Amino acid sequence: MSELTQTTRETPLRLIDRSPSITGAEIVAELVPPPQFEHASFESYRPDLDYPSQLDAVERLNAFAAWRARPGGFFSRTRKARNELPGIYLDGGFGVGKTHLLAALWHEAPGPKYFGTFIEYTALVGALGYAQAVKQLTGAKLICIDEFELDDPGDTMLMTRLLGELISTGTRVAATSNTPPNSLGEGRFAAADFLREIQAMSANFETVRIDGLDYRRRDTAGQAAAVVPEELVRLAGALVERGSTVSVDDFGALITHLSTVHPSKYIKMIAGLDVIALQNVYLLTDQTDALRLVAFIDRVYDAEIPIIATGLPLHDVFDAEMLQGGYRKKYQRSQSRMVALTTGELPPQAE
Structure with missing residues (x-):
């Protein structure tokens, strides 16, 4: 040295x-895409043509983002008539562009909207308290959660409850992970003890599989x-x-x-x-x-x-x-x- x-x-x-130290207000201010995804768009995503699921993911995300074309507004009856799920879940290996696509979706959405990692949302609850965190996020048109994690039972219960409350008020949720939502927690804690909570959360999401190599x-x-x-x-x-x-x-x-x-x-x-x-x-x-x-x-x-x-x-x-x-x-x-x-x-x- x-x-x-x-x-x-x-x-x-x-x-x-x-x-x-970090305050709840500072965490909220950081709930935007990272700098390298500041200008991410569906058009700038570079799919690997050897893996058709990558192009399919873009199409399905564009459909999920169809609020921009709905004449009745974001919460129009059209969405309910189509029986669309309020959440979309990008499942795939690392390096296939999931975060890019999640950020692109965020940029397409009307505000208010939030983009953060799983850790940031749990930290927000820790900083503000559960009730204030719900109040802060209520009214969001879209919440994006990058690298959804369920590493312990407490986080399972917390995020299931939080997302359930937000979805019930009309918020849509998009998430990425390396594990399908009905498999979260496997090999980490006794997932069977929390199967009901995991399945309840999973039922809100359309799962989109993205295959490919690590770019x-x-x-x-x-x-x-x-x-x-x-x-x-x-x-x-x-x-x-x-x-x-x-x-x-x-x-x-x-x-x-x-x-x-x-x-x-x-x-x-x-x-x-x-x-x-x-x-x-x-x-x-x-x-x-x-x-x-x-x-x-x-x-x-x-x-x-x-x-x-x-x-x-x-x-x-x-x-x-x-x-x-x-x-x-x-x-x-x-x-x-x-x-x-x-x-x-x-x-x-x-x-």
């Missing part, structure tokens, strides 16, 4: 020194890049001296720090950063630590912040048992994102 300090001529910025790996070797310590020092130093904001943390210290910060606050932890540097990456064997890292990487990916790392390549941080368990799809998605973050371009100042 001393060599890095000398290179950058200042004490390196560290994520472990950031313990942000993030089409042009890469599928491996996260790792550099030697000296290269990290050189790159971080060059970036800082040329005006970029770079954080430098020991991987183990960051993992420990993440346990003290609610995942809804990770976005504020990384605010203002251009590059994240991680030293001494190692294999994770604790699933709680691994899931926190997944949530952190999701926020880094949404913010499009490149990562420079030493030690074990980041896509190898999850042990074999994790990759075979109930959270395997979450880990695989995170691996894909870590490959993209470590193999993408650094800010121009470092070139």
Whole structure:
């Protein structure tokens, strides 16, 4: 670390020194698509023609978004006459464009409308309380939930109740996940004990399956890049001296720090950063630590912040048992994102 300090001529910025707070109003303000999907549209979606389900998904989402053409308004009798379900659920592997399509749908919808991750909605309830969260979201024409998760029974009950109340007032819901809605919770907790709640939620959704390959790996070797310590020092130093904001943390210290910060606050932890540097990456064997890292990487990916790392390549941080368990799809998605973050371009100042 001393060599890095000398290179950058200042004490390196560290994520472990950031313990942000977040209010309900701030969470609400962030309920919009991530920056890379700010202009997402159905027209800009690039389907893989080898997988017809991708084009089919666009068609079905366009039909779901047909409020724009309904003469009777958003809540017209036409929708009820067609017996349309109030929700649509995009199910498919990681990297097939589900988030792009969800954002495109959000852009098509009239307001008020909200777009957020599952964690953000549960955090909103935590910040405002259930009744105030319902009040805040009531009246929305559309609520988009990216990467729908049901990792514990409490979240199952909470989200089922919340969506039920909102749907009953006319709100439409669109969600993405790697797991069909009637299978949520499998392999994670005793899903049978909550089958009634899961099925009640599932009944509100039309499930749209999207097949395909991970677009993030089409042009890469599928491996996260790792550099030697000296290269990290050189790159971080060059970036800082040329005006970029770079954080430098020991991987183990960051993992420990993440346990003290609610995942809804990770976005504020990384605010203002251009590059994240991680030293001494190692294999994770604790699933709680691994899931926190997944949530952190999701926020880094949404913010499009490149990562420079030493030690074990980041896509190898999850042990074999994790990759075979109930959270395997979450880990695989995170691996894909870590490959993209470590193999993408650094800010121009470092070139």
